[in-house]
Amino acid sequence: MIEFTRDPNHWLRRLSPREWIRAALSELARAEIAWQRGQVRAGAVGANRAAGMALNAVLIVEPADRWGRTYVEHLEALATDVSAPQAVRDACQRVLDSRARSGDVVALRTPRAHVLVIEAARDVIAHAWAIMKRHDASDDHDASDD
Secondary structure (H helix, E strand, O other): OOOOOOOOOOOOOOOOHHHHHHHHHHHHHHHHHHHHOOOHHHHHHHHHHHHHHHHHHHHHHOOOHHHOOOHHHHHHHHHOOOOOOHHHHHHHHHHHHOOOOOOOOOOOOOOOHHHHHHHHHHHHHHHHHHHHHHHOOOOOOOHHHO
């Protein structure tokens, strides 16, 4: 068990692992609403943020400098981490691939495409939650979360 110490001035330790997971779920709900409203960019950014936020919970219990500081860096690192389950690596890549491309290329999307990205982000969040629970490092244990 890793002891968590909150530091409101630290980019990672301002929230506990459980709070990062909750923030990720809230962000994902906002991303899904954005996509339903046709706001593709906001939906994609929100899905990336949600998955990355959940991975912050992992960084608290299993520090990994190679994951960097940004949500996208976390996803890119996990997408290529051969020690992670293939399904999780694929989910990270699907979330990353949802980002808007710059330049003159127009991405054609089917109505169901955003659903697959939302599900992939949920898979990343579930992976992060499982790792967090394995370490039980949260500072606000709630039996209803078990």
